[in-house]
Amino acid sequence: MNEPIRFFLPGPTYVPMDARQAMTKPLMGHRSAAFKEIYLSLAKRLPHVLRTESDGMIATGSSTLVMESAIVSLVKKDVLHVVCGAFSERWYAISKALGREADKIEVPLGQAVDPETVRAALRRKKYEAVALVHNETATGVMNPLQDIARVIREESDALVLVDVVSSLAGAPVETDLWQLDLVLAGVQKALAVPPGLTVFAMSERAYERGKTVPHRGFYTDLVRYRDKHREGGVITTPAVSLCFALDVQLDRILGEGMEARWERHRKLQAKTAAWAAERGIEYATAANARSWTVSCLKPPAGIAAADLTAEMRKRGFTLGGGYDAWKSSTFRIGHMGEVRASDLDVLFAAIDEVVACTAS
Ligand SMILES: Cc1ncc(COP(=O)(O)O)c(C=O)c1O
Secondary structure (H helix, E strand, C coil): CCCCCCEECCCCCCCCHHHHHHCCCCCCCCCCHHHHHHHHHHHHHHHHHHCCCCCCEEEECCHHHHHHHHHHHHCCCEEEEEECCHHHHHHHHHHHHCCCEEEEEECCCCCCCCHHHHHHHHHHCCCCEEEEECEECCCCEECCHHHHHHHHHHHCCCEEEEECCCCECCECCCCCCCCCCEEEEECCCCCCCCCCEEEEEECHHHHHHHHCCCCCCCCCCHHHHHHHHHCCCCCCCCCHHHHHHHHHHHHHHHHHCHHHHHHHHHHHHHHHHHHHHHHCCCECCCHHHECCCEEEECCCCCCCHHHHHHHHHHCCCEEEECCHHHCCCCEEEECCCCCCHHHHHHHHHHHHHHHHHHHC
16 A cells, blocks of 8 residues: 555545455345355454454444434433534434433533543433543544543443544544443544445443334334344445445454554654644644544644645645634644554645745
8 A cells, every 4th residue: 555645634534545446346236145245254353443242233324323323222311412522512413303301511622521520410310321422523632431431330320322433443442341332433534444334333231222212213223233233234235335445444454453553543643743843833622632533733823724724735635624613723634544654744744835835
């Protein structure tokens, strides 16, 4: 894989050429023996990425589908949302739209969630589930998931539902070890597959709870996904070509090794932070909350975020703009998936050049 990477969106991310090419393979019926073989092979490798002894499952749809499915399938009434940015707010909005009695605790943008605020909320009211986002892509915040999950377990028997969309395969996510009941991730982030599939794992406890929830829909029924998965297949026609790309990427990811991949991402974050500090470019995110996969930065002095991303686009580089409330005040560098240190060197040199041109 020698293509230089110039695409630094915090999702979708750069997809290696062999994974892109895999999608041009002739199609096969999704109930055919040939597809079943591929599906079973994905199902064998996914648990290693999801860090579970249980099932690694696949939904055809973006992450939002499985966020919604989690609420439809696993929550009858009371759910607590931990909100620290646009995507955790979206999950709360989904619960409200579904008519659930959703409460939220909110932390200021750019700050990580303090597990003690979750503890306090759980002491005020009993919930069936707590839903949170591990890595808030909008603000570049990575939450202390292990500690939050521990507090939820200490205080309640609420299911722990976690969006690991932009952390899975880019930072430690220990589904079994941290006793997470549902983890879900769209494949277009650190897994570096084109968008359209979401991988997820579900605990036995969540599955059993799900069976008691009425009206779980069809496409949104996680119990049905698990039952079908155990039969060796999927609930409806899957995005077969994307499964071919996932197949290639799972080999690449497990070939690199999960710990090595996490460490590469940690170093990419550290490299970005060192470069920013040297240039006097400030993080919008609190120092103790910085994500390993996406850096959310204030634009360098003298240039607006939108102008910086536009100038970079002219030079062939794609950066993430600010998101939602931070749209005009920040820009984001997605350093996840297959990004290497050498790609960041080239990126930083180009940003330096834009800043120098602006100053002169
Ligand atoms: C953390 C997080 N959660 C959820 C989503 C929603 O994903 P999608 O739009 O693919 O459904 C995103 C998208 O960027 C995300 O970053």
